[in-house]
Amino acid sequence: MKLLVANWKMNKSYNDGLKTLQSVRKKIKNNKKKRYIILPPIQSTLYIKDKLDAKDVFFGSQDCSQYNNGAFTGDISAEMIKKIGCKYVLLGHSERRSLYFEDSKVLFEKIKRASEQKLKIIFCVGERLYDYKKNKSIQFIIKQLLDVFNEKTNFGNIILAYEPIWAIGTSITPKAQEIDSIHFKIKKTIKDKFNILNIPVLYGGSVKSSNSDEIFSLKHVDGGLIGGASLIASEFCKIYDTL
Ligand code: PEP
Numbered sequence: 001m002k003l004l005v006a007n008w009k010m011n012k013s014y015n016d017g018l019k020t021l022q023s024v025r026k027k028i029k030n031n032k033k034k035r036y037i038i039l040p041p042i043q044s045t046l047y048i049k050d051k052l053d054a055k056d057v058f059f060g061s062q063d064c065s066q067y068n069n070g071a072f073t074g075d076i077s078a079e080m081i082k083k084i085g086c087k088y089v090l091l092g093h094s095e096r097r098s099l100y101f102e103d104s105k106v107l108f109e110k111i112k113r114a115s116e117q118k119l120k121i122i123f124c125v126g127e128r129l130y131d132y133k134k135n136k137s138i139q140f141i142i143k144q145l146l147d148v149f150n151e152k153t154n155f156g157n158i159i160l161a162y163e164p165i166w167a168i169g170t171s172i173t174p175k176a177q178e179i180d181s182i183h184f185k186i187k188k189t190i191k192d193k194f195n196i197l198n199i200p201v202l203y204g205g206s207v208k209s210s211n212s213d214e215i216f217s218l219k220h221v222d223g224g225l226i227g228g229a230s231l232i233a234s235e236f237c238k239i240y241d242t243l
Contacts, residue, residue: 002034002216002243003159003202003223005122006230007062007090014044018051023233028240030056034223036240037088042076046084060088060122063096066109078113089114090225092124092144094165104147115154122159122225123148124204125186129166132174137164138185145189155196160186161225167205169228176214179203183220209238216243 012020017040030036037058040048045059065075081089091110096102102110107123114121127140141162149158162182167173174182183201190199203215204225215221223243229235 001032001200003200004034004036004236004240004243005060005088005090005161005202005204005223005225006036006038006236007093007204007225007227008038008040008230009062009095009227010041011231012040012044014047017041017044018048020231020233021048021052021057024236025052025054025057027233027237030058034240034243036236039088039090042081045086049085058088059086060090060120061086062090062093064089064091064110064114064119066106066113068113078110078117078119082117082119087120088122089119090122090124090161092148094124094126094163094168098165104144108148111148111153115157118157120157120159122161122202124161124163124225126163126165126167126205129164132164132166137182141182141186142189145186146193149190149194151194153194155190155194155199159200159202159222160190161202161204162186163204163225169206171206171208173206173211173215176218179215180218180220183218183222187220207239209235209242212239213242 039060039062061081064078092107125141125144127137131140190196200222202223202225203221207224208229
């Protein structure tokens with residue numbers, strides 16, 4: 001199944017979010033072959049979900065705590081996310097890694113908590129411009145993968161997202177062939193190390209309706225993770241149409 005994930009980040013209050021999603025739902029439909037998933041700011045999710053009252057729309061959280069419960073001010077647990085009806089959680093986004101100093105140790109714990117709740121995990125990896133320029137993208141990404149996954153990982157719940165850090169919010173993307181090659185190498189790493197065939201890998205980083213067709217037609221790309229362009233209903237729907 002092809003996936004399109006809308007990462008709204010810290011944008012849209014509950015009412016604005018609901019209006020955006022209502023317009024999206026009027027234009028596009030989920031089906032067995034392709035699915036869109038919305039990641040609103042978590043405090044809006046229950047409201048939007050209840051008001052929308054639609055079983056065909058899937059929700060996720062942009063993060064979860066590495067802890068189960070307790071004195072962790074500002075955190076939200078995987079169990080809480082599950083209880084409000086989210087099916088997905090995004091982990092390892094480069095903004096969380098760089099702005100909140102989330103390292104592999106923390107991410108390993110978050111993956112564990114999310115797996116315990118049977119949430120589907122969209123796990124982001126991606127190199128810095130420095131690594132890309134040195135032709136070291138895949139080495140950087142393999143380390144990110146092997147730091148958090150092992151033989152005990154339940155890969156049935158894992159979706160990967162390749163997001164070159166330098167492509168996020170910049171309107172710059174790698175060349176199509178480079179994207180396909182990295183996706184192929186990510187799939188091959190997971191196959192060689194863990195014997196898991198064809199793990200889904202989404203591409204994220206400056207996807208717009210003007211480039212989504214080319215990116216989604218690549219052999220090893222299973223969908224997209226969309227930031228900025230997911231905030232505008234009509235643009236998000238156009239991207240979905242190219243999936
Ligand atoms: C993101 O932050 O995950 C992302 C892909 O952002 P954008 O689409 O704005 O580059």
